Amino acid sequence: MAVSNTNADSLLLGSDQRGFFLVARGSIRASLCFPLRESLLEQLGKGPAAPAVSADLSQCSYVDSTFIGLLVAVDKRLRKISGARLRLHRPSAACRDLLAQVGLGAYLQIEDSPIELPSRMEVVSSAEQRPAAEFILSAHEALMETSEEARKKFGLLKEMLEKKLRKEKPPQETP
Numbered sequence: 001m002a003v004s005n006t007n008a009d010s011l012l013l014g015s016d017q018r019g020f021f022l023v024a025r026g027s028i029r030a031s032l033c034f035p036l037r038e039s040l041l042e043q044l045g046k047g048p049a050a051p052a053v054s055a056d057l058s059q060c061s062y063v064d065s066t067f068i069g070l071l072v073a074v075d076k077r078l079r080k081i082s083g084a085r086l087r088l089h090r091p092s093a094a095c096r097d098l099l100a101q102v103g104l105g106a107y108l109q110i111e112d113s114p115i116e117l118p119s120r121m122e123v124v125s126s127a128e129q130r131p132a133a134e135f136i137l138s139a140h141e142a143l144m145e146t147s148e149e150a151r152k153k154f155g156l157l158k159e160m161l162e163k164k165l166r167k168e169k170p171p172q173e174t175p
Contacts, residue, residue, distance in 0.1 A: 026060065
C-alpha cells in the first residue's frame with residue numbers, strides 16, 4: 001500500500017475478497033470520520049454474506065467518542081448480519097486507553113497481530129467535514145448500548161443532541 005503523508009490525520013478504506021480494511025492515522029474525530037458511515041457502514045449487509053471488517057489503529061494517536069461509536073455500530077451490524085466481529089488490530093497505547101475509558105476494552109475484539117492490507121487503499125477522509133447531528137447521535141446511541149458506564153458518560157450528550165434535532169425539525173401541521 002503506497003499512500004503518502006503517513007502522519008496526517010486520515011482514514012483509509014480498502015477491500016478485497018477477504019472483506020473491508022480500515023486504517024486510522026493521527027487524530028480521528030467526528031468531523032473526520034463522518035464520510036466513513038457512507039463508505040462502510042451502509043455497504044455492510046448488501047451482499048449475500050457480511051464480509052470481515054478489520055481496522056488498523058496502530059498509527060492512530062486519538063479517537064473521539066463519535067469514532068468509537070461508529071466502530072461499535074460496525075461491530076453491531078456485523079453481529080446482526082452474520083455473527084462476525086469487527087477486529088481492531090494493534091491499537092496504539094493512546095487508543096487502548098481511550099477504549100478502556102469508555103468501557104470498551106473488553107467489548108471490542110482487539111488483536112495484537114498486524115494485518116495484510118489490500119494493495120489499494122483509498123483515502124476516505126483527510127479533511128474535516130461538518131457531521132450532521134443525526135450522525136453524532138446515532139454513533140453515541142450505539143456506544144451507549146455497550147455498557148452502563150458508557151450510558152452514564154454520554155447520556156447528557158444524547159439528550160442535548162435530541163433537543164437540537166427537535167428544534168431543527170419544522171413543526172408538523174395539524175388539520
